[in-house]
Amino acid sequence: MAADAPATAAPSVPAHGWRSSKLPDMKLMMWIFLASDIMFFGTLIGTYLIYKGRSLTGPYPQDVLDIPLTTVSTFVLLMSSFLMVIALDALKRNDIGKFRLWTFGVAFFGAIFLGFQVYEFNHFVDLGLTLQGNLFGTTFYVLTGTHGVHVAIGVLWLLSIVVASYVRPWTSKDATNLEVAGLYWHFVDVVWIVIFTLVYLVDFVPGAGG
Amino acid sequence: MSSEHDTHESHGIRGYVIVALILAVITYVEFAIIEYEIAWLGPGAILFWLIALSLAKFVMVIAYFMHLKDDDATYTGFFTSGMVIGFGTFVAFTFLMTLPASLPEIRQAALTVSQPAHGEAEGDGYGGGYGGGISEETRAAIESDGYSRPLSDVLREGPPKDQTLRVTPPAAASDGWTVALSTPAFGAARAEAAPAGDEAPAPAEAAPAPTDAEPAPDEAAQATEVASFDPAAAEAAYTANCASCHQANGAGLPGAFPPLAEHFPTLVASDAGRTYVISSLLYGLQGEIEVQGMTYAGVMPAWGYLGDDVLANTLNHAATAWGNEALLADDFTPFTPEEVAAQRDGGLTAADVYELRNALDLP
Numbered sequence: 001m002a003a004d005a006p007a008t009a010a011p012s013v014p015a016h017g018w019r020s021s022k023l024p025d026m027k028l029m030m031w032i033f034l035a036s037d038i039m040f041f042g043t044l045i046g047t048y049l050i051y052k053g054r055s056l057t058g059p060y061p062q063d064v065l066d067i068p069l070t071t072v073s074t075f076v077l078l079m080s081s082f083l084m085v086i087a088l089d090a091l092k093r094n095d096i097g098k099f100r101l102w103t104f105g106v107a108f109f110g111a112i113f114l115g116f117q118v119y120e121f122n123h124f125v126d127l128g129l130t131l132q133g134n135l136f137g138t139t140f141y142v143l144t145g146t147h148g149v150h151v152a153i154g155v156l157w158l159l160s161i162v163v164a165s166y167v168r169p170w171t172s173k174d175a176t177n178l179e180v181a182g183l184y185w186h187f188v189d190v191v192w193i194v195i196f197t198l199v200y201l202v203d204f205v206p207g208a209g210g
Numbered sequence: 211m212s213s214e215h216d217t218h219e220s221h222g223i224r225g226y227v228i229v230a231l232i233l234a235v236i237t238y239v240e241f242a243i244i245e246y247e248i249a250w251l252g253p254g255a256i257l258f259w260l261i262a263l264s265l266a267k268f269v270m271v272i273a274y275f276m277h278l279k280d281d282d283a284t285y286t287g288f289f290t291s292g293m294v295i296g297f298g299t300f301v302a303f304t305f306l307m308t309l310p311a312s313l314p315e316i317r318q319a320a321l322t323v324s325q326p327a328h329g330e331a332e333g334d335g336y337g338g339g340y341g342g343g344i345s346e347e348t349r350a351a352i353e354s355d356g357y358s359r360p361l362s363d364v365l366r367e368g369p370p371k372d373q374t375l376r377v378t379p380p381a382a383a384s385d386g387w388t389v390a391l392s393t394p395a396f397g398a399a400r401a402e403a404a405p406a407g408d409e410a411p412a413p414a415e416a417a418p419a420p421t422d423a424e425p426a427p428d429e430a431a432q433a434t435e436v437a438s439f440d441p442a443a444a445e446a447a448y449t450a451n452c453a454s455c456h457q458a459n460g461a462g463l464p465g466a467f468p469p470l471a472e473h474f475p476t477l478v479a480s481d482a483g484r485t486y487v488i489s490s491l492l493y494g495l496q497g498e499i500e501v502q503g504m505t506y507a508g509v510m511p512a513w514g515y516l517g518d519d520v521l522a523n524t525l526n527h528a529a530t531a532w533g534n535e536a537l538l539a540d541d542f543t544p545f546t547p548e549e550v551a552a553q554r555d556g557g558l559t560a561a562d563v564y565e566l567r568n569a570l571d572l573p
Contacts, residue, residue, distance in 0.1 A: 023282055031285040035292025042296025046303045056511045057494075071241040078237060078267075082230035085275050089223055186276045190268050197240065197264035204244045205256045 030180045034187045037150075041191050044146060045198060048139040055134035061203040064124050073116035074196045077151075080109035081189040084182045094172045100162055103178070106185060107158040110151050117148045140199065147195060150188045157181050229274045236263050439526045439544045447523035448531070451516060460532040466508060468501040471532035476573055478529060479539050486566040488545070488553045491521050497564030509560065518547035518554075525550075 052061075087102030121141070129137045161181060164170070170177075240263050242248075243256060251259070273279040278286055449458060452470075456462050460471030477483045494512035498505060513521060522545040529538060529545070558566075 023284060028284065028288075031288045035288045038289070038292045039296040039299060042293075042300050043303070046300035049300075050304055053515050055515065058512070060515065067241065067244055071237060075234060075237055078233045079230065081271060081275050082226060082233075085226045086223065089226070183276055186271050189275075190271050193264050193267045193271070197260050201240055201244050201260050202257065205253050205260070206247060 024176045026176060026180045027183070030183045034183065037187065038191075041143075041146070041194075044139075044143045045194065048143050048199060051135040051139050055136040057134050059124075059127050059129045059134075059136070061136060061140075061199075064127050064129050065200055065203060066120070066123075067200060067204060069116065069120070070196065070200050073113050074192060076109050076116070077113045077189050077192050080106045080113070081186050083109065084185050088175065088178050088182050091170065091178050092172050092175050096165065096170065099170070099178075100165055103158055103165075104162050107155045107162070110155040110158070110185075114148060114151055114155065117144065117151075121145075143199065144195065147188070147191055150191070154181075154185050154188055157184070225274065229270055233267055233270060236267050239263060439523060439546075441527075441530070444523040444527040445531070447520045448527035451513065451520065452524050452528070455510075456528075460528065460534070462501075464504055465506070468499065468504075468506045470528045471534060472537065473501055474528045475534050475537035475539070475542075477570070478525075478542065480570065482566070483570055484545070484549070485553060486563065486570060487525060488521070488550055489556065489558055489563045489566055491516075491524070492550070492553055492556070493558040493563050494560035495563050495567070496560035497567070499564075499567060512560070514554070518550040521545075521550045522547045 083102045083105045087099050087106060090096075090098035090102060124137075129140070131137055131141045158181060161178060240260060243251070243259065248256065272289070278289070455467040456470050457467070460469060460474075462469035462471075474487075477487050490510060492512060492514045495510040496508075498507040500506070513524075516524075525545040528534065529542065
């Protein structure tokens with residue numbers, strides 16, 4: 001770190017000469033974005049919890065939520081996070097084939113998760129749970145819908161990376177680009193971990209709410 | 211550098227696999243806890259483990275997959291502050307949202323406690339100020355008492371002399387905190403009343419009006435066994451959940467919400483009637499009914515999300531308030547949370563409940 005210190009005084013030196021001594025801008029920005037995004041989700045989750053059990057009419061959480069199904073989709077999302085780190089690892093080792101494969105795999109798993117969610121939402125609407133019907137519907141759809149939009153953005157982002165890697169072959173120098181997308185992806189996974197517990201599982205704790 | 215890098219990464223892969231496996235196992239355990247209803251864990255313990263397990267997953271993904279563990283502390287700093295602010299927002303939110311909801315209950319408790327004093331304040335000319343929906347009695351109580359102070363005052367200065375402040379945590383997640391003021395005299399009165407056994411079966415001993423003037427029948431000796439209820443809590447439960455429609459004085463709104471005053475006792479005269487009123491709360495009520503010569507074709511939403519004790523309390527208030535107590539059958543016993551709980555899982559609809567009502571032999 002300190003070895004490059006004098007160079008910082010002269011901005012004209014080759015870019016990576018001094019940049020290597022700093023935190024990559026993109027990564028820092030992503031972490032700052034995630035910090036703000038977690039406040040966003042914190043508010044939505046908080047709203048959900050505050051209105052929990054206050055719906056005047058059904059359907060209530062226990063009537064519609066399907067734990068086995070959601071466990072599977074949770075598992076899919078967790079494993080996509082695993083593929084994500086493998087993909088990054090491959091790119092760092094310049095193993096472009098594997099990098100493309102795993103990155104595509106992440107996007108694919110993400111798409112499966114979204115498929116589950118689309119099915120779930122459809123099914124819930126059939127059961128009478130709507131955005132305007134009761135407080136549970138309102139807070140549930142806004143929270144999980146916002147999360148779903150995050151997943152969808154992540155899927156598009158990862159697919160665009162796969163495409164970009166054909167247009168201009170990626171090397172280990174591009175690892176930061178993938179890492180930043182990965183941070184976003186893992187974050188979306190982490191938020192789901194919380195939602196899965198607080199929105200889905202907790203409703204089925206015996207004796208918690210009627 | 212490059213070869214060192216390589217070994218480091220492949221070492222990393224094994225680590226990732228282990229983390230992924232642990233994450234998968236935790237997810238399965240969470241699923242199993244709920245799916246197989248691990249009965250020997252109490253609800254509290256289950257909740258604790260669910261939250262602890264998801265927290266473990268949360269931390270593992272961030273530390274290992276997002277590399278926060280080995281990465282620059284600046285990132286951790288940003289993320290943690292985001293989390294702290296996010297969580298702070300949540301706590302502040304919860305506080306703001308739940309506080310106003312509990313305030314009326316507190317005031318209600320204060321009013322109930324001060325009712326014995328309301329005689330002094332009666333007829334002293336207070337006219338305006340309190341709008342419709344508040345009974346004469348309640349209004350007089352507001353005028354006379356010194357206790358309807360803001361919660362903050364009560365908490366700071368303590369409850370009024372010779373009273374205690376009782377704060378009860380919610381019994382079910384859907385209930386609020388209850389804060390109630392109580393006088394020792396109350397408890398004493400109840401303690402006396404119970405063994406005496408010559409009271410009217412409904413233990414409404416706290417009611418200042420001596421409605422139980424008629425002598426209790428002989429069989430009332432059994433009444434000592436009868437479950438009792440707390441009139442203050444019953445009134446609070448009714449005020450919080452039912453008064454908006456059926457009104458604080460139980461008179462309802464003609465044509466819209468049926469009265470419960472001078473009517474409820476006829477409903478609960480039989481066992482089938484008791485089942486009916488409990489079901490009407492758990493599953494709602496829909497269909498044209500006639501009460502005191504007036505037709506009602508409304509819908510009462512279901513109150514099943516309220517706790518068993520809250521529902522039993524609302525019914526007990528409806529049974530004993532507004533002079534209803536004098537109209538009750540001699541063998542009436544107060545509703546208990548257990549009785550309410552027994553009607554849950556009936557899976558009725560509001561229309562089924564309507565059929566229950568039609569099957570009753572109402573006057």
